[in-house]
Amino acid sequence: MANEALIRELQDALGEAHVLHLPEDLIGYEYDATIERARPDAVVLPGSAEEVAAAVEIASRHRVPVVPRGSGTGLAGGAVPVLGGVALVMTRMNRILELDPVNRVAVLEPGVINLDLQDRCAEHGLRYAPDPSSQRICTIGGNVGTNAGGPHTLAHGSTVNHVLGIEVVLPDGRLTWLGGRQPDVPGPDLRGILCGSEGTLGIVTKVCAALVSLPPDVRTMLAIFDSIEDASEAVSAVIRGGVLPVAMEMLDQAIIRIVEPQMHVGYPLDAGAVLLIEVEGVPE
Numbered sequence: 001m002a003n004e005a006l007i008r009e010l011q012d013a014l015g016e017a018h019v020l021h022l023p024e025d026l027i028g029y030e031y032d033a034t035i036e037r038a039r040p041d042a043v044v045l046p047g048s049a050e051e052v053a054a055a056v057e058i059a060s061r062h063r064v065p066v067v068p069r070g071s072g073t074g075l076a077g078g079a080v081p082v083l084g085g086v087a088l089v090m091t092r093m094n095r096i097l098e099l100d101p102v103n104r105v106a107v108l109e110p111g112v113i114n115l116d117l118q119d120r121c122a123e124h125g126l127r128y129a130p131d132p133s134s135q136r137i138c139t140i141g142g143n144v145g146t147n148a149g150g151p152h153t154l155a156h157g158s159t160v161n162h163v164l165g166i167e168v169v170l171p172d173g174r175l176t177w178l179g180g181r182q183p184d185v186p187g188p189d190l191r192g193i194l195c196g197s198e199g200t201l202g203i204v205t206k207v208c209a210a211l212v213s214l215p216p217d218v219r220t221m222l223a224i225f226d227s228i229e230d231a232s233e234a235v236s237a238v239i240r241g242g243v244l245p246v247a248m249e250m251l252d253q254a255i256i257r258i259v260e261p262q263m264h265v266g267y268p269l270d271a272g273a274v275l276l277i278e279v280e281g282v283p284e
């Protein structure tokens with residue numbers, strides 16, 4: 001066993017079922033979506049902010065590193081415990097605590113799956129703008145950790161533009177709120193600094209997210225180009241033109257030739273590049 005005293009204290013605080021330390025249990029937590037690999041000494045699965053705080057305080061006292069983890073889809077290696085220590089897996093904390101359609105805010109635990117939030121918002125004609133392509137599986141806490149965006153970031157911005165407040169456990173185990181329930185609270189924007197900090201500044205235990213209306217109408221266009229240079233010039237021209245689509249995604253020829261035979265969506269195989277352009281607004 002890695003550090004018996006550490007494991008025992010974690011088990012006392014979180015219960016034996018929520019502290020993993022056997023090698024066969026740890027294997028699944030030694031990677032994310034990068035090629036990096038490193039095994040934690042222990043995995044804890046907290047069920048509340050107080051349990052996160054307790055685990056961080058214990059790890060801090062034992063001077064072992066703590067690495068928060070959502071679904072492990074990150075592309076920067078941030079959830080890989082390169083120095084070992086405790087992986088704090090936030091997936092049990094997956095409740096939508098509040099969805100207020102009048103004030104258009106939602107209060108979320110960090111393990112809420114992005115798409116689950118989108119589905120609940122849609123029942124009220126609302127959406128949460130950050131929509132990473134991994135939204136079926138990635139968590140709201142991981143989205144804050146990576147300042148995730150998505151296809152619609154072009155017009156709507158990334159996570160930092162849509163998170164109003166964050167409850168966070170600091171490295172010594174203290175629990176505090178940064179930001180609030182409305183934008184631009186007075187004082188330095190510590191909430192903003194946390195977005196994209198990859199779990200290095202604190203562990204997100206709640207998020208107050210701003211919601212926006214679903215668009216009345218959406219149209220998607222396919223633009224076909226002879227070369228990637230032509231497609232790139234078109235992107236610049238569209239942005240210079242001042243009418244910003246909500247999404248512009250480019251596929252080059254290599255990607256088209258991989259995707260089209262599998263998906264049969266109608267991309268011309270001889271195109272140098274294509275642009276998928278999405279606009280939203282009121283119907284004609």
Ligand SMILES: Cc1cc2nc3c(=O)[nH]c(=O)nc-3n(C[C@H](O)[C@H](O)[C@H](O)COP(=O)(O)OP(=O)(O)OC[C@H]3O[C@@H](n4cnc5c(N)ncnc54)[C@H](O)[C@@H]3O)c2cc1C
Pocket residue numbers: 032033067068069070071072073074075077078079090110131132133134137138139140141142143144145146147148149150151197198199200202203204205
């Ligand atoms: C197929 C695919 C498509 C993707 N598409 C996009 C995309 O369109 N846009 C985009 O931005 N990214 C995309 N990603 C990357 C990834 O899905 C996002 O970065 C996502 O936000 C990670 O969420 P996660 O729950 O998997 O976090 P993890 O990978 O578990 O963690 C990511 C980082 O956040 C930290 N973290 C996790 N939870 C917390 C917490 N509670 N408190 C503090 N820090 C925490 C971790 O320590 C780590 O540094 C994609 C990945 C894949 C595999």
